[in-house]
Amino acid sequence: MEKIIAGKNITVNEEGYLTDFNQWDEKVGEAIAAEANVPLSPRHWEILKYLQDEHKNQVALSIRRIGKSGVTDIKEFYQLFPVAPLKTATKIAGIPKPASCI
Amino acid sequence: MKNIVILGAGTAGTMMANHLHHQLKHPEWQITIIDEREEHHYQPGYLFLPFDIYSPEDIVKTIEEFIPKDVKLIKQQINRIVPTENKIQLADGSELPYDILIIATGAKIAPEETEGMKGSEWQKSVFDFYTFEGSLALRNKLREWDGGKLVVHITEMPIKCPVAPLEFAFLADSFFKHKHMRDKVEITYVTPLSGAFTKPKATEALEHLLHEKGIHIEPDFAIERVDNEKKEIVDYGGKVIPFDLLVTVPTNKGDELMERSGMGDDLNYVPTHKATLQSINYQNVFVLGDASNIPASKAGSVAHFEAEILTENILRYVHGEPLKEEFDGHANCFIETGNGKALLIDFNYTHEPVEGSFPFAGIGPLRLLKESRMNHMGKLAFRWIYWNVLLKGTHIPFVSATMSEKGKHYA
Structure with missing residues (x-):
């Protein structure tokens, strides 16, 4: 479905995740963050960039992996993105919601 | 050779x-x-x-x-x-x-991955049911437990049999009802997922059942530690859930x-x-x-x-031939829902569990994603099938290795 984010027409899935990363830019990220009540600091951006890089390298993201990333620890990750951090951060970063294997 | x-x-x-x-x-x-x-x-x-439905010699x-x-x-x-x-x-x-x-x-459980999980309360008020020893210790505890806060908890995904903790919560509800003490037990289901399950249609059906049985759900809970003294679990965001009896699925590892x-x-x-x-x-x-x-x-x-x-x-x-990319992630799981009923789900990498009939399209006799006694009978019969058919590598009639889309109600 189409959604107007930061004045642009963006394609998202029913949970609000971007389906095409090419449509993402920092303005879009900021708008999604504002909607999730997460004001973005430079530290947030470092972690968002890390998530985007990991996604580009096809690494499956998990809370555990972020804890061992060296970029941040789980405690700080929760301080920066207090509610469901991985789901919120990936949505802001414009990458898919991490699949929990079942 | x-x-x-x-x-x-x-x-x-x-x-x-x-x-x-x-x-x-x-x-x-x-x-x-x-x-x-x-x-x-x-x-x-x-x-x-744990519920004295099976005894050790059955398994x-x-x-x-x-x-x-x-x-x-x-x-x-x-x-x-x-x-x-x-x-x-x-x-x-x-x-x-x-x-x-x-x-x-x-894969097996690794409770040592979580701070305090294998602490002083381990097998006193903190239990797993993914090992024989844990399950048996929990049985002995449940025989004598006089009620309080029961917390059923998943540490992190992936875990073996991801529906097992839900089944545990459903069976606990049923178990305490039969013991005429359901009013003395508060059941909370705590999960790192955003809902009861990972796939939308099954989540909807399962959350409805949790609600119907008065089981409270706490989603998005990423555990940091078990506090053995205060008897509570604490997540990285600072959320705290107290327990009298914690039944946890620890981190699973290869x-x-x-x-x-x-x-x-x-x-x-x-x-x-x-x-x-x-x-x-x-x-x-x-x-x-x-x-x-x-x-x-x-x-x-x-x-x-x-x-x-x-x-x-x-x-x-x-024979030096190219491999066939045939496995589609097919899974077929009974979900015990208590009171002699069960659900059945059938899904693969690309198709989430939906309603329908199984294994014969339009006939059944098993119903997908709906509670029925027949499904429960299927789950109980499965133990016999496991020992006598499955382990011997005999093909189960009418159930193919790749998932069939027939008889299923995809939107």
Whole structure:
């Protein structure tokens, strides 16, 4: 479905995740963050960039992996993105919601 | 003579031994299976043991009785796999070369991954039901427990049988009702997921059931530690949930052998091609069951479907033919919902569980994603099928290794 984010027409899935990363830019990220009540600091951006890089390298993201990333620890990750951090951060970063294997 | 070596004589390894010994025979081939344990456990039974529905003798048999006579069984710990030299080092120092290696070493709980989980309250008020010992200790606790806050908890995904904790919560509701003490027990279901399950339609159905049974759900809870003194679990965001009885599913990990051999990922699962079941790093190594990192359920039904497909792929490999990318992530799981009823779900990598009929389209007799007594009978009958049909590698009539879309109500 189409959604107007930061004045642009963006394609998202029913949970609000971007389906095409090419449509993402920092303005879009900021708008999604504002909607999730997460004001973005430079530290947030470092972690968002890390998530985007990991996604580009096809690494499956998990809370555990972020804890061992060296970029941040789980405690700080929760301080920066207090509610469901991985789901919120990936949505802001414009990458898919991490699949929990079942 | 060429060697096929299977590591692990659990559900997956035993099924592979039974499939392959019909195909690859003496004197050209020797099949060897290695497992240090004496007993084969029917793991789905761990769910029923705490509620005195099954007794220990229902779920424990010897490993030997399911291994064909022409397959060599070695009962020893494995020290290391040396995949670059195609050999296994055993604990006694001896070595075993292989032409083809099948890894079926499974997954197990690692409570030590969470601070305080295996603390002073372990098996006093903090229990697991993913091991025989844990399940039995929990049975003894439940026989005497006089009520309070019961917290059913998942530490992190992936776990074996991802529906088992839900089933535990449903069966607990039913158990306390029968003991006329449901009003004394508050049940909370705590999960790192955003809802009861990972797939939308099943989540909807399961959350409806939780609600109907008065079970409270706490989603998005990523546990940091268990506080043994205050008897509460604390998550990284600072959320606190008190308990009188905590039934947790600890972090699940693959076998430490993978770490020792440098063959696992950060949870000791072996990187595996999700459609051929060949390992990513070594052409003559294949992986099935819970030991692999493929994005399918860690469940006996998955291992069963994988075993049928992997047997054919191993024969293709032996004959120098290209492997077939056939495995679709097919899983088929009964979900006990208490009071003598159960749900059934059937799904794969791309198709989430939906309503419908199974295995015959439009007829059933089993209903998908709907509670019924027939489904419950199916779950109970499954123990017999497991011991007598499944482990022997016999094909289950009308249930194909790849998922059928017939009789299912996709939107």
